[in-house]
Amino acid sequence: MTIAISHVASSGKQYYSELSLPMGTTIYEALTLVPWVHGEEFEDFWHWVQNNLDNSPNHKSWYVGIFSQKKRLDTILLAGDRIEIYRPLTIDPMAKRKALSKK
Secondary structure, X not given: OEEEEEEEOOOOOEEEEEEEOOOOOEHHHHHOOOHHHHOHHHHHHHHHHHHOOOOOOOHHHOOEEEOOEEOOOXXXXXXXXXXXXXXXXXXXXXXXXXXXXXX
């Protein structure tokens, strides 16, 4: 099956890879196969991965999903899935909305 992995860095740089994987592959297994995910920019991401391999992270610290839906690292992939690596929020969305509404 073919899946994709994507990420857009805070600098705007886009990362994208397509992989051909056997059925039954998990998100974690797919992530370990992508070379650019092992770069310096992803150190915090791998720290998060190691801390969340066996559990569900809370909603504020989620780094991966499939088609904008948050997923656990042990989620089994389906053909055509796109794994998205999210970056941490730089501002609280509620605070941003409040600031905009005051203008």
